[in-house]
Amino acid sequence: MTPAFLHLLVDRFVELEPQLNALDAATGDGDHGTTMLKGLRAAAAAPDTPALAFRTASGGASGTIFSFVIDALVATGTESLPAALTKAANRIAQIGGAKAGDKTMLDALIPAAQTADAATAAEAARSGAEATRPMAARRGRARHVEGAGVGHLDAGAVSVAEILELFAATGGGKP
Amino acid sequence: MKKLFNSKDRMPDDMIDGFVAAFPDLVARGHHPRVVRRASASPGKVALLIGNGCGHEPIAMGFVGRGLLDANVVGDVFAAPPPDMILQGLREVTGPNGAVLLISRHEGDVINGMSAAMMAADEGLTVRPLWMYDDISSAPKGHEDDRRGAAGTIFVYKILGAAAETGMALDDLVALGETVRDSTRTLAAAVNPGISPLTGKPMFALPEDEIYIGMGVHGEPGVGRRKVGPVRDLVGFMLDALLADRPIAPGTPTIVIVNGMGGCTMMELLTIYREVAAGLGAQGIPLLSPLIGSFSTTQEMAGFSISLLTPTPRMLAFWRAPHAAPLFPVLFGEGV
Numbered sequence: 001m002t003p004a005f006l007h008l009l010v011d012r013f014v015e016l017e018p019q020l021n022a023l024d025a026a027t028g029d030g031d032h033g034t035t036m037l038k039g040l041r042a043a044a045a046a047p048d049t050p051a052l053a054f055r056t057a058s059g060g061a062s063g064t065i066f067s068f069v070i071d072a073l074v075a076t077g078t079e080s081l082p083a084a085l086t087k088a089a090n091r092i093a094q095i096g097g098a099k100a101g102d103k104t105m106l107d108a109l110i111p112a113a114q115t116a117d118a119a120t121a122a123e124a125a126r127s128g129a130e131a132t133r134p135m136a137a138r139r140g141r142a143r144h145v146e147g148a149g150v151g152h153l154d155a156g157a158v159s160v161a162e163i164l165e166l167f168a169a170t171g172g173g174k175p
Numbered sequence: 176m177k178k179l180f181n182s183k184d185r186m187p188d189d190m191i192d193g194f195v196a197a198f199p200d201l202v203a204r205g206h207h208p209r210v211v212r213r214a215s216a217s218p219g220k221v222a223l224l225i226g227n228g229c230g231h232e233p234i235a236m237g238f239v240g241r242g243l244l245d246a247n248v249v250g251d252v253f254a255a256p257p258p259d260m261i262l263q264g265l266r267e268v269t270g271p272n273g274a275v276l277l278i279s280r281h282e283g284d285v286i287n288g289m290s291a292a293m294m295a296a297d298e299g300l301t302v303r304p305l306w307m308y309d310d311i312s313s314a315p316k317g318h319e320d321d322r323r324g325a326a327g328t329i330f331v332y333k334i335l336g337a338a339a340e341t342g343m344a345l346d347d348l349v350a351l352g353e354t355v356r357d358s359t360r361t362l363a364a365a366v367n368p369g370i371s372p373l374t375g376k377p378m379f380a381l382p383e384d385e386i387y388i389g390m391g392v393h394g395e396p397g398v399g400r401r402k403v404g405p406v407r408d409l410v411g412f413m414l415d416a417l418l419a420d421r422p423i424a425p426g427t428p429t430i431v432i433v434n435g436m437g438g439c440t441m442m443e444l445l446t447i448y449r450e451v452a453a454g455l456g457a458q459g460i461p462l463l464s465p466l467i468g469s470f471s472t473t474q475e476m477a478g479f480s481i482s483l484l485t486p487t488p489r490m491l492a493f494w495r496a497p498h499a500a501p502l503f504p505v506l507f508g509e510g511v
Binding site for chain 2: 052055063
């Protein structure tokens with residue numbers, strides 16, 4: 001990932017903010033797009049420590065969780081994207097106790113980590129995000145709402161798909 | 176609703192200023208302004224600390240001191256501190272014997288605490304997270320580890336704090352903490368909401384003649400409602416639920432915490448203890464060294480919880496051990 005990629009992410013999440021907030025409103029407190037954008041803006045302004053800047057600005061549990069995805073993007077400088085995503089998925093599962101099928105962002109991240117390159121990772125993340133629709137939440141934002149969020153996409157999983165699609169489309173922001 | 180603060184931005188910091196100014200012999204600010212630690216460390220012991228959102232005082236900041244916590248990392252109002260802040264607290268107090276990071280099971284606290292423990296391990300510190308959960312209303316029997324932390328966590332703080340002071344090793348402390356947790360059950364009831372200091376608004380709404388059973392410490396809605404009646408009936412209902420979740424055999428010594436949530440008077444809490452003692456006494460359960468007062472609060476929320484622990488003799492001795500934490504009470508009682 002180049003520092004420019006963080007700016008591309010900011011531009012993309014400016015467009016996505018209302019849609020992600022609406023998705024989150026169905027299953028949580030309706031601010032996922034806003035907190036993602038807040039974190040990404042801070043990360044783009046701190047290219048040396050983007051993950052730290054992201055979780056400090058974004059705040060809350062989801063700020064911490066997505067900061068591990070930012071870490072993974074940084075790590076693509078020295079390792080493959082799937083290897084970096086595997087490390088992030090393991091850490092996120094360990095800190096939150098969530099597993100595949102719990103209707104969280106891991107449902108997009110885990111399949112992406114099991115691919116061979118950025119393009120297939122993006123496709124796997126998108127299918128994983130779509131697959132959260134019929135799931136009942138056992139962890140994360142939708143766990144406490146009526147019906148455990150069945151019938152709605154998980155906003156965090158959609159964010160993972162969006163990040164990885166932009167990564168694949170731009171080669172991680174390579175000029 | 177009127178509140179007595181200077182500004183929203185400074186609420187946690189002004190409170191910490193007051194606390195360390197009041198008890199300079201016992202507690203001090205750490206290098207990080209949101210870390211509160213003992214004024215002087217006990218060398219060679221395992222460190223015990225927790226990070227939590229503020230607004231629940233005296234828990235947990237007021238429990239820093241000899242024989243209790245080594246440090247508390249103070250987050251914003253009702254918001255778990257970020258992992259980097261908890262990591263800073265861990266760096267300040269973790270020595271060669273390691274640290275137990277207490278985590279009251281709420282989503283932000285778990286995720287940020289576990290992240291901090293992982294980052295500390297990356298730096299070579301030995302940190303063992305200990306999840307605390309006791310609220311029987313937050314997940315059904317059989318799913319105990321999905322429950323959230325409530326006032327029964329006070330048993331873990333005090334007993335592990337005293338045990339660590341005796342030089343107990345890290346693995347033994349974690350095992351003891353897990354046993355205390357697994358021997359504790361809590362159920363809460365609320366009659367009136369607290370007012371958020373951030374918004375100035377009540378944190379939930381409840382009809383004038385109703386009580387919420389199972390209210391969470393952040394104003395999370397309860398699991399059931401009851402009509403207001405004599406408190407004897409309410410306490411009887413709560414004791415039945417607690418004993419159904421974890422039966423206590425007649426003759427088993429038991430410690431009770433009656434915790435007020437900020438808006439209950441001592442007059443009410445003592446009345447509640449009267450009914451707890453009568454209800455458990457009728458079942459032949461002897462009660463020892465209770466804790467009665469407002470220790471884990473949600474601003475002026477009117478409500479209370481009942482926590483029950485069946486201690487081993489060793490746990491009971493640690494519970495009663497002397498300490499020097501400014502806002503933890505002196506516990507009375509001897510014998511078993």
